[in-house]
Amino acid sequence: MNTNAFGAHNMSFKDFLSHTVESCEGSEIPRLRLAQALLGLTLALFTHFAPAQVIKLGHTSSPSNSLVGAFSREYNAGIQMAVDRTNANGGVRGRSVALVSQDDGFDAKNTVSLVETMVDQQGIVALVGVVGTQPTVRLVENRILEKHRLALIGPLTGLQSALAGPNVFPIRSSYEDEVRAMFGHSAQLSRSKVLFLYYEAGVGPSLAPLISEMASERGIALTGVIGFPVKTDRAAQQGVIRKALQGSSATPDSVVLIAVGQAHSEAVKAIRHHFGIGMPIYSLGQVDASALVADVGLELARGVMLSQVMPAPRSIHLQIVREFNADRKRFAPKMEPTYAFIEGYICGRIAIEVVRSAKEITRESVLLAAEQAGQLDVGGYRVYYGRDRKRSVNPIELTIVSRNGDLAR
Structure with a gap:
């Protein structure tokens, strides 16, 4: 005989509740205790059958700022494209990923308050790609990352003192x-x-x-x-x-x-x-x-x-660049393949791999996964993360604006 989740053949949840109440008629079980038991059962079943919760990654940048707005938008688009790729391939353990982006106006004070809000009200499990040196420094100096047991993966800064801060995991050289x-x-x-x-x-x-x-x-x-x-x-x-x-x-x-x-x-x-x-x-x-x-x-x-500090976005030598351009044609066909765009994409890909390796999808577990990651290789782009050493393991190249206006290597 086939039984459903309520242990009875073709019995609905409503029928199950009615049957339970009727079976207790005349018994010594107080109705209040019965109601409490049924409420607990209802909540447990709702939790069991509820849709999987979205995994939220936090991000701050300054798209509205005239100084850094252009590469903020490109960097943000790169992270979002990595998220789109992940969701198109089934998400992380069947759960979709969402990027929670906030504009801090390139003001470090705003960055701190926005991160606090994303943690407390939106339940982010990691920070990805905070744009700017001073916003990153402020998060480190105010111990916001330590306070919330929050990993910051791939901040868009190269200042060594910021990249070496607690809970900061760089993807670029200094x-x-x-x-x-x-x-x-x-x-x-x-x-x-x-x-x-x-x-x-x-x-x-x-x-x-x-x-x-x-x-x-x-x-x-x-x-x-x-x-x-x-x-x-x-x-x-x-x-x-x-x-x-x-x-x-x-x-x-x-x-x-x-x-x-x-x-x-x-x-x-x-x-x-x-x-x-x-x-x-x-x-x-x-x-x-x-x-x-x-x-x-x-x-x-x-x-x-x-x-x-990033691979050339039109190169074909690294797998990560080939995947970047394939995803660009699929998810962002109007975007040009710039260095800021591919850096955001690589940042998103690395962050998602760290989340995927966590035992549980919580801030604490994602932070521990980052600290214990060792060498990560994402399509040929490599970083090393440990408790005492965190760095990019990739060459620095010099490019030059050529006679036709393109960047030559």
Whole structure:
């Protein structure tokens, strides 16, 4: 005889309750206790047969901010595409994954409150891809991640002190390693005098105190470590940069420029004006090369070198890049394959693998899974996570804006 979940042949839940009450008529079981027992049974059955709960991953970025909005949107789109891929393939243990994205306006104070809300009200099990150095630093310094036993996987920053923080699991090399690569390249080309120019936002102020020692390691003589304020007006921005460049002690052989967005474009214009159009310029890979060309023109953008910590998004050599482009055609056909886009995608893929390896889908269990992950290889892109050491295990490359405006390796 076939029986259903209520232990009776073709008996509905309603019939089961009626049968139970009738069988207790005249017994010594108090009705209150009977009602309590039936309520407990109802809740247990509802929990057993309820649809699987969605797994929520938290994310903060600054798509509305003029300074970092462009790569925030691309990075966010990459994480979302990794989520879409996962759900299209059955989710994680049959449960769908959702990305809870919040705009912090590139204000670290907002980041903290938004993360608290996502934990307390939305039940996220991990943070994925927080955009910005200062937002990441604030989460670490305020011990928000430790307070909630929350893993932060793949923050969009390269500041080593932030990446080494408790519960932070990077997917990229540090800014320090990127600048060392720039200094090393300049030294190899016998360009031993370098100006370090940075905007006074984001990573710039945190990185500046470390530059003298890093330059010395590579045999570089600095002609200056000079910061400039960020202005919303282009003419005002150009003015403060030109004034700052007057502080260089000598004409450098090359310039390392740490800035993004409009501030970076205006700095490129000012450097070309001050030192000549042939002055070599190094910048971080977060700079959007196509936007730079559109902003300053090919003549000024040509020759700008960008460090890259991610694989080339149009390459075919790594499996993760081939999957990225296949998923892009499927889920985001209108998006161009940029470095920020693929970094977000790789971040999402790694975060989901960590969640998948957790014994339970809770904040505590996901954090433990990250701490014990060891070396993770996602389509040829590798990271190493342990309690005492967490890092990307991938090369840093230098690319250059070519004569046709593309990035060449």
